[in-house]
Amino acid sequence: MKNFLKFKKTAIISLLLILCLVLSSFVFATGETDENSNKVKNVILMIPDGMTIAHTTLARWYQGGEPLAMDELACGLVRTYSANNPITDSAPAGTAYATGYKTQNRYLSIFPEISSMPGVGQVEEKDFYKPIVTILEAAKKSGKSTGLVVTCQFPHATPAAFASHSDNRNDYENIAEQMVYNRVDVVFGGGWKYIGKNSRKDKEDLVSYLKQNGFEVTNSWEVAKNYYGSKIWGLFAQDYMHYDIDRNGTGEPSLAEMTQKALQILSKNRNGFFLMVEGSEIDWASHANDPVGVVSDVLAFDRAVKVALDFAKSRNDTAVIIAPDHTNGGMTLGNYSASADSVLLNNFLKYIRKATRTGAGVEEILGNNRTDENIKKVVSKYYGIDNLTQDEINAIKNAPAGRLNYVLGPMISKRSYIGWTSNDHTGEEVVLYAYHPNGYVPHGVIDNTEVCDYMAEIMGIDLGSFNENAYISNADLEEKGYDVFIDTGNPYNIQLVINSKGKTYTIPQNKNVLIEGNKQYTLKYVSVYIPGAKKFFVSSEVEDLLK
Template identity: 45%
Template sequence: MKKTIRIVSAALALTLGASSVPVQAQAVKDYGKAKNVIVMIPDGMSIEAATLARWVDEDHQLEMDELVTGLVRTNNANTPIADSAPAGTAMATGNKSQSPYVGVYPSQGGMPGAENFDENRSGSPIANHIEAAERLGKSTGIVSTSNVQHATPADFSAHHPNRNNFDSLAEQQVFQGMEVVLGAGSTSLMKEKRQDKEDLIQEIKDQGYQYMTRPEELKNITSEKIWGMFDPDALANDWDRDSSKEPALSEITQAALTILSKNDKGFFLMVEGSKIDWSAHANDPMGVVSEILAFDKAVATAKEFAKSNEDTVLIVASDHGTGGLTLGNSSTSSGYDKKPLNEFTDLIRNAKKTGEGAAALLNEDRSNAAAVAKDVFGIDLTADEIEKMKNTKDGDVAFGQIISARSAIGWTTEGHVGGDVALYCYAPKSVLPLTGLVHNSEIGQYISSIMGTDLNALSQELFIYSRAAFEQKGAQVNFNYNEGNPILEITKNGVQYNFPTNRNYAIVNGEKQPIGGLTVFTGEKIYVPQGAIDLVK
């Protein structure tokens, strides 16, 4: 079992930026303590999207339903409508942030939940639950249906002010020490695709992970560390999925729980149903329902585990709503209370594929749109709908709009919306559940409380502004851009210490030396853990 690393609780000077102001500890309620924590995020799922999925489901109920405990306010530190990067950061760190920051403290505050904005911490990395759990000796993991470098899984496992810098986020994840990484995203690990030409797939294998690309490999796990990339970019929507090529979200969730639960000190797991959001961006009701129902099956898996292991807390919360989906549109301005359920749901329930899956069947000029619509959705396109198919940029959007109009499903945007989302929480008798109207950052604080961690103190240990700290020790500091893979070069008493960014070690006299955390370059400053400072004599 892994060696426990003690979390430093005393404030360290020169921690964030050039400031020597210690970070104040978060005052959190004592909810009790849990050995295992599972956080599940249905990305982009609004309350009304869940309502639609429930109506489409044959039993008209969701596994999540019995866990409802409240509502979540999703606003960013500086704006009312959230993006996945800052919203996930809030849950992962207990601090609201701003777009496009991943695991980074905001540069602006002022919105509810961010009234205590500290400009001295602006733009600095902040510790997350995975980093805290690892230092308690727990096992950790992330699961997603998108590429794992995407905003939400990255929020829990990496740090960068730009959510689109997949190369840096991927490298940090590889050196973060997690036991389980499952989903998609091998493109950002491949030597031929990365700007720095690093072969991270080989690095993953060298670290002892069982690296998997096929679903059948989940049935023959031989290692205590697994890394599964079942698509170069993102998994297919569940209704479009080829089960021989890609596993279901419930299957990879089960695999993650099987591995992580072997640790007698417990675990932390984050599971994201990523493409609820993507489907809602496309205004595709079939995709939204497909992905909510697939996510709900994964919730059933996690709920069964939690109820069988009474030292486990399960939290489910969306990061924001997407699309502004409504059950009812302009066609139901009158007669809305006379329209039967099947007119809202039949076309969606009987679809053979989602809008994304149907769009993949279109030929280049979309001359087969009518045939695809007939085969997949069982409808005859009108002349206006055929024209829409030809003139709408994205085929999934076109199919989504057509089926939505025929099903009286409304959309207000192809972007995010600012409404509250549902909070779901299961806790054993020894732990109080999180309830009521809460900020997304309070989810992060709740997790810290039940795991017994102090993420602000850990931030002070893990993310020290390197130049100020090393120069205070009398060392010379040099930044080597190194063709896109920067290295912090520190020289003292004739010895050079090289700290490759996004990695958890230094190179001294040709040998790797562990430093107890990542070297993080934010584009302006390099932050290192206390172990790096201590290494330089």
Template identity: 40%
Template sequence: MKVNKKVIGVTLASSLALSTLGFTADNSKVEAKKDPEKAKNVIVLVMDGVSSSTTTLARWYKGEPLAMDEILTGGVRTYSAESAITDSAPAGTALATGNKSNDKFVGVLPTTVTSPGVDQSLAENPYKPVANVLEGAKISGKATGIISTSEIQHATPAAFSSHVTHRSDYDNIAEQQVYQNMDVVLGGGKNTLLSQNRKDGEDLVNVIESKGYDLVETRDELLNSESNKLWGTFASSALAYDMDRSKTNPEEPTLAEMTKKGIETLSKDKDGFFLFIEGSKPDWAAHANDAIGMISDTLAFDDAVREAIEFAKKDKNTMVVAVSDHGNSGISIGNQNTNGSYPSIPVSTYVDPLKKATMTLEGALKQLKSDKSNVLEVAALYGIDNPTPAETKELNNSTNLGKTLVQLLATRANIGFTTGGHTGEDLFMYSYGPGKPVGFVENTDIAHSVASAMGFDLKKLDDQLFVNAEVAFKTIGATVSINASNKENPILVVQKGKTIAELPVNKDIVLINGKENTLRSVTVQSNGIFYVSNEVVELVKKGK
């Protein structure tokens, strides 16, 4: 257990069956290796927006098997509570909490359930926060972390570390993440940590440093750090695409480097760890129909999976799960040009045009001069070399160069796209190690497999972490009110006799008669309702 984590006297273990959190009745640790279905460590990796055709194309492009191929164990259904095609927020919520939810919802229950087979009762507690596997791992005494190539406040990493009613609520997501007291946080999103960019004016960088993190902002700083608590903020928003990084942002680490460092840091904890990793930008590339960006960051993600597998093989007590949260773009290897000729078209016809690109669409467009005088040079960076007269005319006359470039490259490579949005197909699942999920599963099943492997039950955990504050305190004869003098950071005020407890939203602290105590979970306000842990209710009840 980490010595820098203050824990108040009354713990959740007193009200939650200890065995479900990995403890025996005498509070000693259950040794995971005694149970082949239990894992000391769990690593969950999500490649955002990667369809099966994308992994196929990436494999052909690489010219050899992917690391993921070695641990292919099944498939996953990705639909949300209301749609055959999910957004990243409910997809992440399903993977993290084991609950289907609605568009844009992060870590909270849905208001609407229309998808066949989804439990209708989920909508009976709309917007209620639900416990995730990272919170369960932390309460079990494990080290925890999240890694992302987007802003860490983006939908999927947010689903593993926060609870909000809309994925765009970066201010509240960031605050909850800071006060979750994770041990490793690596990615982008520095803007949302800065006081001048936040509605509440809180300086979260100062809070991070006060919590004992080594705050690193470059690749070298990350790789040279020896701290047990790491917070890496490498970009104002998202990190660069892997293919572009050496030219545009060489000071940023790769996803594989962040993964390796994250594992090295977290594995120092004798109780084990949980680590979430997202390769975020294949999704962004897919939205733009940028095949180069999709391949670039799918391969970068695969390198991260390789790091996880190598650790798990040596450790022999680590579960690894890699999956995509949803498809995107409807990418196909083959298009209208190949209708009658596909049986005789070699792989090189699809791959060689793609290999001419030296930058992704994002990277190439950043090289465009304001007067657009270097359009053909930019096109060459994206693989459109030696353009035909017709292609040259299209490029020079284009009013949307990005769209023109992806269309020209898709035509050259015989790649098809059906949409610039998400798609609803079933996807592959990759897993390794003790307790790993196998077969054809729901995305929600992955969360429950992860929780089970770490020795706890998500439903029981949820019953302890997030109860309606007004209802819970009323049952013990306490009254509640809200101090909204700072409307961006309201405080729940609870009074029972001479005991006054103050719970700031999004934080893991409670002030009881002015004395600050650290809690095991954050207090959440969702749709106007405060949710607290039973831990706090017991404290107020006992007047401590």
């Protein structure tokens, strides 16, 4: 009897195992388990602005050859061209990551009217300049928390691409207002002057608006790092923050510290979050051909990468994508004065390791005291250079305000056998790095728009459905028979005015509100005015409110 029961038990177990195998084979064939296992709650996109392979190589040598935190994640290359140019600027590059669409240089998350690059489809004329819903906006509308962590001023091109829409990336005040009304949950970086009532041309009190909507708003890192709520804007400089190596004594936090705090706050949301972290000033150092700034901020960015990776690896619901938006400067380790046999590692690193400030930091120290002797003294102390020529001294003395790094950077580069081809962006591919808890990452050479597609896929967000009926234009409303005009009487507060059934409706630019008499309605999307085209785009549910 015991043997029979043992046989029966064994048979049942065997049948169950066979059944499980059949079921698992069926599920694998349908792809359902794989598809679900690829979904994550949280996505951290990290953008080292302007970073090239030469940047990372130099940063590795600077820290003794030790690998960077991002090295283990390298998995492919990203093509960076914009809709109208082989060399992108940060606005369309950020737009591609934010929306999955290419646009033209200077534009932020709107459709282009010029699509001249191979493989970029032409947009219908009626959709020229139309705002494109970003992955940050879609994530927020899906119940997730959202964050932007940068070292530049927050309405600068890359962060702006995720939370605003404009045909002019330099229109900081209007961009800032859109970003505020988009109510991004966590914003850390610079740019206090763009939300302060007294420093804005339109005198909008964006600080009060944020506070009235439950945000902590501060310019103090001490306040921010001790905040344990869920919504905060911490802007730690009036404009942009310092390079990392210049930050001691300023009270400004590091990119890693801001990233750590943002993750602490955003991870409270059970629905998950989307966070974009930018190493903003890698790009600026490259524009200036300043290798000290490059090393400073590549390593600062990499420390933030480690924070993000440690967070992601401590759980199973978070993906990290690291992708520069473009290359910059044409930096090379080796120039026309270098040969493979004559230049040793110390020749590259000697002066960069001696430097304790970037050119921008030295400019602050020099101030207006640009005598020959003081220039020699300061450059010797902070750069270890004791052999300045008179021509170099004169160049330092005559450097325009805010441009001394464009003088000192090349001096360091020349002494370090580092070559540069440009003070601007270049058009090569960039390295893609990615971490997914199940190893589901892109490989090969992909387009920058595919980075957004990948993020949307793993978060389970259908960006197409968000864009399908998000915006209508003033022309659309006119075609439907509404009496519409754009009121430009106050250039700092342009409004769309709609007359319908004896009532007047007003929609101010950059806000997500519709006003009718004493009534105010909150709209799904911020309103966008494109001055050059005289186009005003509003959230599509406006039409329902007019009926």
